[in-house]
Amino acid sequence: MALINENYLKLQAxxxxxxxxxxxxxxxxxxxxxxxIRMGIxxxxxxxxxxxxxxxxxxxxxxxxxxxxKGYGPEQGYDFLREAIALNDYKNRGVDISADDIFVSDGSxxxxxxxxxxxxxxxxxxxxxxxxxxxxDTTVMSGKxxxxxxxxxxxxxxxxxxxxxxxxxxxLPTERPDLIFLCFPNNPTGTVASKEELTKWVNYARANKCVxxxxxxxxxxxxxxxxxxxxxxxxxxxxxxxxxxxxxxxAGFTGTRCAFTVIPSxxxxxxxxxxxxxxxxxxxxxxxxKFNGVSYPVQKAAAAIYTEEGKKQVKEVIxxxxxNARIMRESLKETGFAVFGGVNAPYVWxxxxxxxKSWDFFDKLLFEANVVGTPxxxxxxxxxxxxxxxxxADRDNVLEAMERVKNLK
Amino acid sequence: MALINENYLKLQAxxxxxxxxxxxxxxxxxxxxxxxIRMGIxxxxxxxxxxxxxxxxxxxxxxxxxxxxKGYGPEQGYDFLREAIALNDYKNRGVDISADDIFVSDGSxxxxxxxxxxxxxxxxxxxxxxxxxxxxDTTVMSGKxxxxxxxxxxxxxxxxxxxxxxxxxxxLPTERPDLIFLCFPNNPTGTVASKEELTKWVNYARANKCVxxxxxxxxxxxxxxxxxxxxxxxxxxxxxxxxxxxxxxxAGFTGTRCAFTVIPSxxxxxxxxxxxxxxxxxxxxxxxxKFNGVSYPVQKAAAAIYTEEGKKQVKEVIxxxxxNARIMRESLKETGFAVFGGVNAPYVWxxxxxxxKSWDFFDKLLFEANVVGTPxxxxxxxxxxxxxxxxxADRDNVLEAMERVKNLK
Numbered sequence: 101m102a103l104i105n106e107n108y109l110k111l112q113a114x115x116x117x118x119x120x121x122x123x124x125x126x127x128x129x130x131x132x133x134x135x136x137i138r139m140g141i142x143x144x145x146x147x148x149x150x151x152x153x154x155x156x157x158x159x160x161x162x163x164x165x166x167x168x169x170k171g172y173g174p175e176q177g178y179d180f181l182r183e184a185i186a187l188n189d190y191k192n193r194g195v196d197i198s199a200d201d202i203f204v205s206d207g208s209x210x211x212x213x214x215x216x217x218x219x220x221x222x223x224x225x226x227x228x229x230x231x232x233x234x235x236x237d238t239t240v241m242s243g244k245x246x247x248x249x250x251x252x253x254x255x256x257x258x259x260x261x262x263x264x265x266x267x268x269x270x271x272l273p274t275e276r277p278d279l280i281f282l283c284f285p286n287n288p289t290g291t292v293a294s295k296e297e298l299t300k301w302v303n304y305a306r307a308n309k310c311v312x313x314x315x316x317x318x319x320x321x322x323x324x325x326x327x328x329x330x331x332x333x334x335x336x337x338x339x340x341x342x343x344x345x346x347x348x349x350x351a352g353f354t355g356t357r358c359a360f361t362v363i364p365s366x367x368x369x370x371x372x373x374x375x376x377x378x379x380x381x382x383x384x385x386x387x388x389x390k391f392n393g394v395s396y397p398v399q400k401a402a403a404a405i406y407t408e409e410g411k412k413q414v415k416e417v418i419x420x421x422x423x424n425a426r427i428m429r430e431s432l433k434e435t436g437f438a439v440f441g442g443v444n445a446p447y448v449w450x451x452x453x454x455x456x457k458s459w460d461f462f463d464k465l466l467f468e469a470n471v472v473g474t475p476x477x478x479x480x481x482x483x484x485x486x487x488x489x490x491x492x493a494d495r496d497n498v499l500e501a502m503e504r505v506k507n508l509k
Numbered sequence: 510m511a512l513i514n515e516n517y518l519k520l521q522a523x524x525x526x527x528x529x530x531x532x533x534x535x536x537x538x539x540x541x542x543x544x545x546i547r548m549g550i551x552x553x554x555x556x557x558x559x560x561x562x563x564x565x566x567x568x569x570x571x572x573x574x575x576x577x578x579k580g581y582g583p584e585q586g587y588d589f590l591r592e593a594i595a596l597n598d599y600k601n602r603g604v605d606i607s608a609d610d611i612f613v614s615d616g617s618x619x620x621x622x623x624x625x626x627x628x629x630x631x632x633x634x635x636x637x638x639x640x641x642x643x644x645x646d647t648t649v650m651s652g653k654x655x656x657x658x659x660x661x662x663x664x665x666x667x668x669x670x671x672x673x674x675x676x677x678x679x680x681l682p683t684e685r686p687d688l689i690f691l692c693f694p695n696n697p698t699g700t701v702a703s704k705e706e707l708t709k710w711v712n713y714a715r716a717n718k719c720v721x722x723x724x725x726x727x728x729x730x731x732x733x734x735x736x737x738x739x740x741x742x743x744x745x746x747x748x749x750x751x752x753x754x755x756x757x758x759x760a761g762f763t764g765t766r767c768a769f770t771v772i773p774s775x776x777x778x779x780x781x782x783x784x785x786x787x788x789x790x791x792x793x794x795x796x797x798x799k800f801n802g803v804s805y806p807v808q809k810a811a812a813a814i815y816t817e818e819g820k821k822q823v824k825e826v827i828x829x830x831x832x833n834a835r836i837m838r839e840s841l842k843e844t845g846f847a848v849f850g851g852v853n854a855p856y857v858w859x860x861x862x863x864x865x866k867s868w869d870f871f872d873k874l875l876f877e878a879n880v881v882g883t884p885x886x887x888x889x890x891x892x893x894x895x896x897x898x899x900x901x902a903d904r905d906n907v908l909e910a911m912e913r914v915k916n917l918k
Contacts, residue, residue, distance in 0.1 A: 102687045102720040102778040103629035104786050108794055118797055143580035153573040156806070157566060163765060164562040166903070170764035171552035206615050206766075206801070213799035217650065220512035237798050241626065278511045311511035355579035356572060357615075357804040369511040377513050385517055388527055389646050390622035392615070395766040397565070398804050494575075 107243045110254070116233050116478035117141050123462070124472050131470075137501045140472035142287070142447070142490045144352045146420065148401070149413035152351060155404035159397025170396040175388045177204025177360065181399045184406040185360060189345065195332045201364050201380070203387050204402075206394050208317050208346040208359040212281075213238040214390075215313060215342070215361070218382040219279060219369060226258040226277035228270045230288055230476055230483030232315070235281045252481035261482040262289060268440060268449070269297060272304055280305065282331075283315035285322060288479045288488040289449040290425075290441015292327050298334045305340035311369055311379070312341040317359075320350040320418050322444045330362075338364035342379065349446065349492070351405045351414050358394055358402040421446050424498045425491035431502035432489070446491040449476070461487055469504035516652045519663070525642050525887035526550050532871070533881050540879075546910045549881035551696070551856070551899040553761045554906075555829065557810070558822035561760060564813035568806025579805040584797045586613025586769065590808045593815040594769060598754065604741045610773050610789070612796050613811075615803050617726050617755040617768040621690075622647040623799075624722060624751070624770070627791040628688060628778060635667040635686035637679045639697055639885055639892030641724070644690045661890035670891040671698060677849060677858070678706060681713050689714065691740075692724035694731060697888045697897040698858040699834075699850015701736045707743045714749035720778055720788070721750040726768075729759040729827050731853045739771075747773035751788065758855065758901070760814045760823050767803055767811040830855050833907045834900035840911035841898070855900040858885070870896055878913040 120140045128136055148156070162168040176182065182199035190197035205211050212234050216225075221243060227235045239245055239257055246255030253259050258277045260270035268289040270282075282301060284293040305312050314331040322329055331341045343362040347353035363383050368376040394402075404410045425442040432450055433439045442448035452461040458475030465471050465487075476486030493501070529549045537545055557565070571577040585591065591608035599606035614620050621643050625634075630652060636644045648654055648666055655664030662668050667686045669679035677698040679691075691710060693702040714721050723740040731738055740750045752771040756762035772792050777785040803811075813819045834851040841859055842848045851857035861870040867884035874880050874896075885895030902910070 101718040101783070103631050104778045104780055104788070104791060105627050105629050106780055108627065108791050109780070109786075111794065141581060145575070145578070145580065147575050147578040148572045150573070153569060156569045156572070160562060160565045160569060160806075163557045163565070164559070166554070166556050169554070169556040169761075171554065171761075172550060172763045206804075209801045210799055218514050218517065220514050221652070223512050234798060241795070241798070243630070309510040352578075352580075354581045355802075355805045357801065369513045371513055371515055371518070374510070377518075379513070382513060382517050385520065386650070389643060389650070390619055392618045392766065393764075395615075395804055395807050396764045397569075397806070 105241070107241055110240050110245065110247055111237060112248065116474070119478070120472065120474065123466065127466055134470045136466075136470045136472060137493070137497045138472045139490045139493050139501060140474050142474070142492055143354050144349065144492045145494050146352055146417050148352055148356065149410065149417060151404045151407055151410035151413055152401045156397055156401035159400030162400070163397060173393040173396055173399070175391055175393045176384070177202065177394060178396070178399050181403045184403050188406045190330065190332065193329060193333070195330055197332060197362055197364065201362050202360050203363065203383060204358065204360045204394050204399065205391065206357045206359065208315065208344045208348065209234055211344050211359060211361045212313070212315060214386065215383070216242050216279070218379060218386055219311070223278040224256070224258055224275070226260060226273050226280045228281070228283070229259040229261050229481060230479030230486070231281065232283060232287050233479060236480070259480070262291070263482055267291070269293065272300070276308055277310060279311050279313055281313045281315065283317070285318040285445035286441070287318065288447055288474065288476065288483065290443070290445035290447040292322065292324070292444045294326065295328050295334065298328055298331060302331070302334045302337045302340060306336055309370065310340060311367065312337070314341050314343045316343055317346040318349055318445055319345070321422060321446050323422065324444050327444055332362070332364070338366040339368060342367055347402050347405065350418070351402070352417060353402070356398055356401060358398050420495070421491045424493060424495060427498055428489055428491060428502060431506065435506045442491065448489040448491065450487050450489065452485050452487050455485055458484055458487055464508070465505070469501070469508055471501045471504055514650070514652075516650055519649050519654065519656055520646060521657065525883070528887070529881065529883065532875065536875055543879045545879045545881060546902070546906045547881045548899045548902050548910060549883050551883070551901055553758065553763050553901045554903050555761055555826045557761055557765065558819065558826060560813045560816055560819035560822055561810045565806055565810035568809030571809070572806060582802040582805055582808070584800055584802045585793070586611065586803060587805070587808050590812045593812050597815045599739065599741065602738060602742070604739055606741060606771055606773065610771050611769050612772065612792060613767065613769045613803050613808065614800065615766045615768065617724065617753045617757065618643055620753050620768060620770045621722065621724060623795065624792070625651050625688070627788060627795055628720070632687035633665070633667055633684070635669060635682050635689045637690070637692070638668040638670050638890060639888030639895070640690065641692060641696050642888060645889070668889070671700070672891055676700070678702065681709070685717055686719060688720050688722060690722045690724065692726070694727040694854035695850070696727065697856055697883065697885065697892065699852070699854035699856040701731065701733070701853045704735065704737050704743065707737055707740060711740070711743045711746045711749060715745055718779065719749060720776065721746075723750050723752045725752055726755040727758055727854055728754070730831060730855050732831065733853050736853055741771070741773070747775040748777065751776055756811050756814065759827070760811070761826060762811070765807055765810060767807050829904070830900045833902060833904065836907055837898055837900060837911060840915065844915045851900065857898040857900065859896050859898065861894050861896050864894055867893055867896055873917070874914070878910070878917055880910045880913055
């Protein structure tokens, strides 16, 4: 008798973003005359930059001729892309990561979800609260948790609340975890972590033989030179951390699909007898057995962001979104919201007015201002009473949305 | 302490195709003057057809303009592609599959590997021997097996030997499995299954509450009208089967990456109390939580194979490979090999001469004829003493390779 994975039954109704999509769709269908401004899913709006488009077309042309046609590529990604990443994202910032440590994939969502497969089912996972829902959901799916508790926490996950009191930076957990998800610049709060802060985590992981799963999907938005872009800027991190990076927000690749994960050779985890094993060969085995590489023209397109011209063009787009964030922060503050994040990050995190529940504020904003944001509670119980605005939007829409929010009753 | 997934340690050294790649690379580096003909990995050689290239470029152009730019798409795939698939691959063949049953992905390797996640760890898996290595390897990774036995079988997997005696068509297993992987036209043996044969399996699955995981990656090579292209051509299959399809071999997408999995609403699996649950929402949950859709331009490219012109162009390429298969079959027979498959399938399966071990024949062929094939034993113990030739090659190379094989001492 074919058995289902009953862990799936523990999951809560719809994943956050489909649920937002559903509510917005219903509203839009019932109100076809209303112009809805979407700042909810955190999806980019600016087109691919010209350098990327040019390389993408060249990649397609390569596929059109027998001499240049590419069949199966290396599952880990083409050298031209891995080397460009190693040089530009790491070596040029003084971080010694080799191309061989880089695994190109079709998205950080996939990687952050799949990574747990190479770690044993006995691991305890620590996650921030609020946090990108994929970390917790995939932990539940993999059978490492019990049921959800009345407080919204899954039994078996170690939650690290992030709130105003700790400036949305998690404190070291009191119960010792094995795997720790960290994300900076943070989704959803827009918080960044200083070198000092990250050093604290690396030291903790070293002392406790933990592995840090570091999500740096938003590093491109860091403008403050003192803020690390990579966990590997911290001494000793290579032995206790791996890092997720994505072209989604860096270069508008949410619909083009390309990302990568960095696993240094030094990173170790342990078998049940305490013997250390390098993690990289395990991920390499998964990557070569359950994945078949990223589309060649997409990799060509991704590599173009590392050309001189590509860098400039991508930077302009990032600055455009950062300016959106600045406008939103100031306008929301002026309107009377308590505002966090939005500096070195594309997300602005606000307290809902009058301690309104997050989803209630979502509905109010949708129904009355026709503006879509993201309810903080969708990211975890500590997000209740908060709301995320995304700077990934057209300027006109940002200005109009802020105006509408200002006029909310 | 971060623990590794110790199931990975049970896996044998390298996955088959990387191992072939390694040996070929070493040979080529040591013998730079030798022209190596590669018929090993089963990778296509013909470029994307013009209709596909045109649509691919259009997709890229859409990404270059704010008005047509696509961010996150539906994780399950765009409707334009799902509907084209439902119409052309199913409805037009008299099979009632709706677009909603179709989950577009970046590859069947991923899907066949990931599918087990929605089924419980208590399931017993049945696979053919020999077989595409991903089914067994991912079963081991997921912890459903014990160690490998001296006979090359993993403890806990039900193997169904396919050999000359049963014409490479598996018999019903004596021990009852829960999930059954079937692949027709078969990789590696090139065998096809008749309607009668598949009906036997569907009836067995219905009687025993099994789920059939049907891999139809090579259906485009079927020319005999009496052979089913889909498991869903069999009455009652929708309640007990899901199906993997791929554009890789159908349209030369091995480096472009697009595939799909069909899960009818009727398909059920069971919880530990025997209560039936539909499988589709579980896969939908996985797909939306751990995957973020296929690159939009790639989906545009894939949809182009369903236009009038696209169908014709793709068919021509298929015929080209089928003609290769015919040439190989006849030449190898003439040379004195016992030859199987290669009709309605792109793979020709031969017995090694003098009962030579598969890897020994691989090395002999590589060293003496500079031709790369695939050792049968790489697909499972029953493949020992067999060898796979792939028809995915340029005509000139096929002719030259056959000539070289003829002249082997």
